Amino acid sequence: MGTVGLETQPSATTYDLEDLIANAWAGKVRVPHFQRDFRWATQDVLRLFDSIVKGYPIGSLLLWVRKSPAQSLTLGRLTIEAPAYEDTLWVVDGQQRITSLANALHPQGNMHAPFSVYYDLAERQFISQPTTREPQHIPLPILFDLEKLIGWFADEGRAASEHFKEAQRVAKVLRQFKVPAYLVRQDDERVLTDIFDRMNNYGKRLSRAEIFSALFAGPEEGSQNRLSLSRIADRVADRTGFGTIDTDTILASILARRGPDPARDIRNEFDLAGRRRAPEFPSEDRDTAYAQGEEALVRAVEFLQNHAGVPHLSLLVYRALLVVLTRFFAHFPEPEANTLRLLRRLYWRVAVSGPAVFKGSFTQVGRVLSARIKKGDERGSIMGLMEAMAEAQPTVPNPERFKTNEATAKVVLGAWWSLAPRSLISGKPFDAQDLSTLLGDQTTAATVAYRIFPRGLSPQQQLLAANRLFLPTGSEPVDEIPLLLSQQPVDLDDETWDAVLTSHCLDRTMTDLLAHGDRGQFLSLRQDAIANQLRSFLDRMAEWSYEDTPTLDYLDLDELDDLRE
Structure with a gap:
């Protein structure tokens, strides 16, 4: 391992929260595209603001200082038309905090969960948007803006005038809270992704999808127009109404399309020299793999909805089956009617008898079944899948224990x-x-x-x-x-x-x-x-009592005639 790293040591500074958020709203604070998706829930956002008002430290930020062009960018629920800056602050560590603060304190961002944060002036605590608004419930964007705060007490909040001093106190603490930050000046983006990877692996480990996204993120320029795993999840949900599939399943589906082992090492996925096995689509790049993976995934979802009786993700028994189906529909976009019927049998046989066949472990289902799907051989593939479940016995689950996550x-x-x-x-x-x-x-x-x-x-x-x-x-x-x-x-x-x-x-x-x-x-x-x-x-x-055989269309009748002679 070499010792080449940062050209200059990071410099330490602090920002008033008011100035930091103003920079974020102006597009001067940006989130690199290799960052993980936003993951905080409402309680995390509430805890952050509670810590600020109590004067607790909220951790330092790591910001990458670099020249950046004008662009339209997204920060949480905010869409910002950002001008060009010579010294944009790109968030290497602190994305969850910056996104939460910028959205909860903005009138538009505050309208959406998990950023819909209010302050209860009477109870002196932050709360999520109440079902029934009381006079003492004040939205954070009003609390954060002194001019709006005064106007609110003169109008909507008049009944809570006794709490004006409390509102002033909290507003002042919010605006003047000091946020420590380290500033890094470095042109090589690979160094920044390395720092990001190391920092995140010291704490909560990155998911496989997050690691893959960071490794194959590509350059910052043009990233807003490229597909990502999370964008594929959103697009599939919009196209099918199936719900939002998690990015690890999206990644496994894309990998399964390109090769029979969806659990393979991901670090050399688009490097032919580093692969043990040649990919089934050797000439495609990352963007093509993502686009084609999305199409195969949509076909798999539509099969579940239209043929297998699974209308929504919440009714999908095992996600590994979606990975296998994506591989099948990648190689056979328009399978024969009998193939669709056999695939339906497969889904439900695995759903109820899979735990016995696979010894209760579904970590291998994607690998075992995906390996049965052979490029260019629809009949052989579907027969291979059915043979993998040959030991399955007719089973009916016991409905005496009904838990929707099981x-x-x-x-x-x-x-x-x-x-x-x-x-x-x-x-x-x-x-x-x-x-x-x-x-x-x-x-x-x-x-x-x-x-x-x-x-x-x-x-x-x-x-x-x-x-x-x-x-x-x-x-x-x-x-x-x-x-x-x-x-x-x-x-x-x-x-x-x-x-x-x-x-x-x-x-x-x-x-x-x-x-x-x-x-x-x-x-x-x-x-x-x-x-x-x-x-x-x-x-x-x-269809336990049916023979898992192909249609007559698959049989070579000339060969049968030869055998009779």
Whole structure:
């Protein structure tokens, strides 16, 4: 290891928070494109401001001083048209703090979580945006601006005038808080990425996707126009409504497209000389790999939605399967109808029997199944995938433990989605757009799998799938589910109401029990109905009793004739 590093030692300085934030809003403070994505939650932002007002140190910044051109840049939720500067401050360490401060204190940034921070003048504490605004709740952008602060107390905050001195105190502390920083002057961007890598690995380790992004970030110039793993995640979500896939899965999918081992060493990915195995797309560069990887990933997601009955990421049983499917659809963009049917079988067989076949470890699923997919051989690839699950036995998960972050619940939710769940009020089926709108970027379906009885059950009964209702609605009174189920709406005829009940594994016998307060018998009957529906669903999707054979189109009939002769 060589000893060549910085040409000059970093210089130490301090900034008043007011000046630092003004520079950030003016585009003089920027975040390099090789930085990790913003990762803080609301509690992290609240803690930061609490530390500032208490006078606690918040750590020093490491800023890279360099000449920068005019550009449109993004900082958190802020879009800034930045002019050219001779001495721009690029954040090597401190991105989470700078982004949080610049957004929470800005009128536009403060409108969005996790930056929607208020100060409760009466309780003397920072809070997230309250559901109900009280007179003593003041948004940070107003607290931070002396002129706006005075105007606020003369108008909207008049009822909280007794707290004016407290507001003055906090505002002064915020503006004058000293932020220590080290300034580095260095032209070689590789030195900065090396510093970034070392500093972040001393604390919370970078994810594989973050390391890959830093290694293959490319030059700063033009970075805002290039694809990144996080941008691919956002674009796939926008194109499909599937939700935002994590960047590690995005990276694994891109790697799987380019070679059979998605867990391979990433440091030589675009260096042919450093590869043990030649890539399957040898001539493409990083940008092409990203663009083509996105297209294959979209096709894989659309297969899950349109053929496998998985409408949203929160219902995806194992993400390793998405990686495998991306590889398959990269090599076979328009597979035969029978291939799609076999892929559907594969998904559901792995979903319910995979833990037994792969000995409970899914770290190898992506590698084992991806290796079965051979470029240019669709028939051989799908047969190889099915053979990998040859030892799988027909299995039905036990729905007595329903937790939305576990595989069993995701399988049960898939079975329920196949019933086209209907509104308890209008009787109309919910669609994938309803589900996508409500779930957004959530990774579990907890917010649409409501407990029928939130209280009053034993711990074992609380866990039953029978105590859940799959209801993708943002308008119906979900806290009154027992009442809604026990009373047929007057504007729904019997046939429609029966269809509503059936779509939720219910019938009139169960709702009569509910109306009479017999929770135990209601749960028992519905649990049996759920188990039966789940078994029927998996028989249909996994097709355990069918032969995993290709269609006649795959067979060489001339060869068979030769054998007869």
